[in-house]
Amino acid sequence: MEKNMIDNFEKAAELIVKSKYTIAFTGAGISVESGIAPFRGRGGLYEKVSSRIFDLDYFYSNTKSCWYLLLKYILIPLLNAKPNEAHIKLSNLESMGFIKAIVTQNIDSLHEKAKSRNVIKFHGTADRFKCIKCGKNYQFNDLFSNSLVEKIEKEDPLKMIAEEGYIDKEEIEELKIDHDFDVPKCQICGSIIKPEIVFFKEPIPEDALNLSFNHAQNAECLLIIGTSGVVYPAAMIPQIVKKNKGKIIEINPEESEYTNSITDLFIKSSASKAMIELEKSIMKFRGL
Numbered sequence: 001m002e003k004n005m006i007d008n009f010e011k012a013a014e015l016i017v018k019s020k021y022t023i024a025f026t027g028a029g030i031s032v033e034s035g036i037a038p039f040r041g042r043g044g045l046y047e048k049v050s051s052r053i054f055d056l057d058y059f060y061s062n063t064k065s066c067w068y069l070l071l072k073y074i075l076i077p078l079l080n081a082k083p084n085e086a087h088i089k090l091s092n093l094e095s096m097g098f099i100k101a102i103v104t105q106n107i108d109s110l111h112e113k114a115k116s117r118n119v120i121k122f123h124g125t126a127d128r129f130k131c132i133k134c135g136k137n138y139q140f141n142d143l144f145s146n147s148l149v150e151k152i153e154k155e156d157p158l159k160m161i162a163e164e165g166y167i168d169k170e171e172i173e174e175l176k177i178d179h180d181f182d183v184p185k186c187q188i189c190g191s192i193i194k195p196e197i198v199f200f201k202e203p204i205p206e207d208a209l210n211l212s213f214n215h216a217q218n219a220e221c222l223l224i225i226g227t228s229g230v231v232y233p234a235a236m237i238p239q240i241v242k243k244n245k246g247k248i249i250e251i252n253p254e255e256s257e258y259t260n261s262i263t264d265l266f267i268k269s270s271a272s273k274a275m276i277e278l279e280k281s282i283m284k285f286r287g288l
Contacts, residue, residue: 008267009274012223012249013281015265016098019221019247024090025237026104026111029226029252030271033084036077036108040228045073056201063183063192070195072152074107075140078126079149083114086225086271089279091116098282100219103212105227105234107197120211122234124198129184133191143184143193152181204233216240224250226271229257238262251275 016022028038038044039051049069052058059066083091091114093099101118102111107126111119129138184193198204213236216222222241229235235257238248242262250256250263251274259266267274 009281013285022221024102024223026225027227056199083110086275087114089275128196131186134189221247
């Protein structure tokens, strides 16, 4: 490892250890090494399907197609996803008291799988579902059978779309495929069930918004991992920390919206590699 990189980890370790209140702010980049594609950028989900699958109007007007695509590209891939070293090392730092809270934009629940305790899910979660009318909660296994999951895993919806004549991903709202499943309906009132993911045009859950902003206002140090800083209002969290004189440590494989504006210490690296080295540096700084 180059000396300047070693120096950066040592500086980051010192900032975190000396801070009385450090929080982490994570995005899609922390989960890439768990096999979960980001939404944006090269190889991202939006290269395959339109972002309209997260549009509330599309969900209500094309519910069956939307559910199918969410299952294929989001919900089923997350079923067996496992936390990587970045999630695990971050959880370790939390358990040792260095990280007070983790604010994540991710819906994959990998922080919880890594045994992190104080996780705020800014954009909701993909492992819980709720009736849009009466609010009854459901788990994945309450709604979908193993045989359906296996069938959808084998299918190629992009090929199916092309065969139907809808090759342009931006025309996805016109998708008409005879999906071999029923839209999940509430067992109590019969209304549509929706994933507890924050769709476009939906407000951020009030508790998540307030908790996240409160942590940001109290933070003396913020550890950014794997987010580009383009999605609002989540992107405001580092700005709040900076406004309150907090230090910003950023771990990203490429520069982000934060790098040349508010970041104090930029570590250009994948999340797992950086978190392994950061944990070592913190232990060394503490003499452990």
